[in-house]
Amino acid sequence: MTDSATNHDPANLELSPDTMQAMADQVLQRVLAHLAALPEAPGCGDYDGIEALCRAMREQAPEQGTALDALLAPLFDEWIPRSFTTNGAGYLAYIPGGGIYTAALADFIAATTNRYTGIWEAAPALVQLEANALDWLREWMRFPPQARGLFTTGGSSAMFNAIACAREKLLGVEIRRGTLYVSSQSHHCITKAAKLAGIAHDRVRVIAVDADYRMRVDALEQAVAADRAAGLQPFMVFSTAGTTNTGAVDPLEAIADLAAREGLWHHVDGAYGGCFHMVPGLRPLLAGLSRADSLTLDPHKGLFMPYGTGALLVRDGEDLRALHSASAGYLPENQGEFYDPAQYGPDLSRGFPGLRVWLTLKFFGAARYRAALAEKRELAVWAAEQVARIPGIVLDAPPQLSLFAFHLESAALPTLAARNEATRELMRRVTGRGRVMLTGASVGDRYLGRVCVLSFRTRRADIEACVRYLAEESAALLAEAAAGRRADP
Ligand SMILES: Cc1ncc(COP(=O)(O)O)c(C=O)c1O
Structure with a gap:
């Protein structure tokens, strides 16, 4: 589809209403066909010849335009299918994401109206929508009214802002003295964020975990004491409300107590698990989360948003403002009453991430979100019970939230290396069945196999299929291993 007005006047990039309608129709048709085909789409995508494809795709900047349908065809037919089916019901790998439809509509509106939400003055009512959405998160996390937050591009960037905030408040210019504490199961993005925030690797302490993969508070206490004795200044501890490897929830209350005693800033990484706090019945699983000085949430995980939606909450909003607040002669004077994104975050010109969260939460309502999140947890609990009964599977980590981890063990797998390889192969074979995608973790x-249930599309039938594949493939693997041993001289 080309547009005659554009063709006659190359400098005119505006499209006619009819053209825009036709283009939107084409996109919508493609999107609906993509969604309709999701149940049959292989969970792991089609990776055959992917490197050759990527090499062949390299091209020069186009001098002339191309009709939209010619662009959509390879995008939907060739390139999108050659990726993980992250929006599919069978995506139980890593931490599943979302891709809820209403958020896409909000993004379309945000991109076409292209309102400026960096500063309050430019779009006061729209910024208020974002402030509302952040305030709902605050309320669900049971943070106090003076807390403030920020929508970020993801959990990693929320972590970066949190470290900068704590560093500014507790270390000032004395950055090199500061030490920061994570567990051996913390997400790697924290160490990365620390480096970005000026906290070098030699000031990051990795604390051991207990048998349930939760941070050992006694080891944390010792590390803090050792650093103090060495003349350093412990300033920040990261606990995790749902680790990526095994779904472990650190002892948040005990860490909050220690942080209060020691004057540490306590950040809770709730990128995976924080949103379960929305569900009152599940709050006890996350006891202590509300006491954090700051909290990472990832709406592109637990609120089913598209990628690019993270969030940070800071208990005392003034701390976040003290880090980011700035003025310039060309900007309107900052006022105090209303939320002003650029005063609470690093970006000035920015997208409008609040709209996708606001529109979706308003459309579905919190009650349906609570129901969906509670269901994901129930599915994981049910699946873990079934998987624990499969001969040869040992459950290492039952679901504290909606993720569990396990490995294969049998007399036919006499060494750790053999058990690790068999568990890895189990993940591959289950994924190879097409319907679900699983990933493990060292x-x-x-090496542990894992199942994480968090996609809004994952329902009981998908989980039943996953359990069935795990049973069938582990039986086949163990039989092969036993036959191999018998064949050994
Ligand atoms: C527990 C945890 N923390 C942090 C992150 C990083 O978040 P993001 O990928 O949104 O940057 C992840 C990502 O999976 C995670 O699982």
Whole structure:
């Protein structure tokens, strides 16, 4: 589809209403066909010849335009299918994401109206929508009214802002003295964020975990004491409300107590698990989360948003403002009453992430979100019970939230290396069945299989299929291993 007005006047990039309608129709048709085909789409995508494809795709900047349908065809037919099916019901790998439809509509509106939400003055009512959405998160996390937050591009960027905030408040210019504490199961983005925020690797302490993969508070206490004795200044501890490897929830209350005693800033990484706090019945699983000085949430995980939606909450909003607040002669004077994104975050010109969260939460309502999140947890609990009964599978980490981890063990797998390889192969074979995608993780010297239920599309039938595949494939693997051993001289 080309547009005659544009063709006659190359400098005119405006499209006619009819053209825009036709283009939107084409996109919508493609999107609906994509969604309709999701149940049959292989969970792991089609990776055959992917490197050759990527090499062949390299091209020069186009001098002339191309009709939209010619662009959509390879995008939907060739390139999108060659990726993980992250929006599919069978995506149980890593931490599943979302891609809820209403958020896409909000993004379309945000991009076409292209309102400036960096500063309050430019779009006061729209910024208020974002402030509302952040305030709902605050309320669900049971943070106090003076808390303030920020929509970020993801959890990693929320972590970066949190470290900068704590560093500014507690270390000032004395950055090199400051030490920061994570557990061996913390997400790697924290160490990365620390480096970005000026906290070098030699000031990051990795604390051991207990048998349930939760941070050992006694080890944390010792590390803090050792650093103080060495003349350093412990300033920040990260706990995790749902680790990526095994779904472990650190002892948040005990860490909050220690942080209060020691004057540390306590950040809770709730990128995966924080949103379960929305569900009153599940709050006890996350006891202590509300006491954090700051909290990472990832709406592109637990609120089913598209990628690019993270969030940070800071208990005392003034701390966040003290880090980011700035003025310039060309900007309107900052006023105090209303939320002003550029005063609470690093970006000036920015997208409008609040609209996708606001529109979606308003459209579905919190009650349906609570129901969906509660269901994901129930599915994981049910699946873990079934998987624990499969001969040869040992459940290492039952679901504290909606993720569990396990490995294969049998007399036919006599060494750790053999058990690790068999568990890895189990993940591959289950994924190879097409309907679900699973990934494992190396935890210490052990390779663990894992199932994480968080996609809004994942329902009981998908989880039943996953359990069935795990049972069938582990039986086949163990039989092969036993036959191999018998064949050994
Ligand atoms: C527990 C945890 N923290 C942090 C992150 C990083 O978040 P993001 O990928 O949104 O930057 C993840 C990502 O999976 C995570 O699972």
